[in-house]
Amino acid sequence: MPRSADTHALTHLDEDTVEAVAGTLRALADPTRIRLIEELEERGRASVGGLAASQPLTRQAISRQLCVLHAAGIVRRRREGMRVLYELGDWTGPWLVSQLAASLDSRS
Template sequence: MIEGEPTDDDRVFKALADPTRRKLLDRLHERNGRTLGELCEAMEMTRQSVTQHLGLLEDANLISTVRRGREKLHFINPVPLHDVYERWVRKFEMDRLALLHDLKGRLEGKKS
């Protein structure tokens, strides 16, 4: 990795920082494999703007595309989200869950 160059996590966080891109991911989660036209339907912006947002999502590896004839289908890729979850969320959940488990045991009169 070159110093100063964005990491994969940096790209994911940048992509997720924008509400428009999160909305596009939500739409793909509802139904994967949408065309640009389908994704533009619920967006109040130009096709060019949606295309730019999709480009940032693709750069972050949060979506992938497949050509089907003249159409380009967009698919969500959950792997980078899972990687972020594992690195940034899960480790904080473990302590909290252990505390809740201990509290439950104490409230129920059980030794942990």
């Protein structure tokens, strides 16, 4: 398969790197988590309750999904008074999702 000019070779990845990449991809491989990433990118940060108000899920379900994203390093959380706020940990999650979406759009 030909490579574009900005494609990086995926050769010689050590086992730890392969496991870390697989863990991140597993965390992203859920429609609800993708929606949460999208919403956090738009809002900047939000509480579980704030996210649950715009999603068709319970607060408990949102919290479970955020825990998966937090464990993968995709989101971070911080306490502000009595509330815990979530925000994106870095640009990698939203970037991967947008790149995959663009790739899928170009196929159709």
